[in-house]
Amino acid sequence: MTEEEWIERQLAKAPEPTAEDVWWVLNRFGFPQEQVEAAYEAMLREKEEREAAGQPGGGRAGVRRSEP
Numbered sequence: 001m002t003e004e005e006w007i008e009r010q011l012a013k014a015p016e017p018t019a020e021d022v023w024w025v026l027n028r029f030g031f032p033q034e035q036v037e038a039a040y041e042a043m044l045r046e047k048e049e050r051e052a053a054g055q056p057g058g059g060r061a062g063v064r065r066s067e068p
Helices: 003-013 019-028 033-052
Strands: none
16 A cells, blocks of 8 residues: 555545634634634534534544634
């Protein structure tokens, strides 16, 4: 198996990113504030939807973050 095939296989097994994952990346790497804020709002909506559905949270639990 080549390195490229291995990477493709790992990516195929990876879970879909949550809104929290997207917000974390945007916030961490200095994207424009309006994009970070929009991602933060999406993250909050996603968390509320998960809680309403009785599903546990996800994303980067335990990672210290700064809010917009």
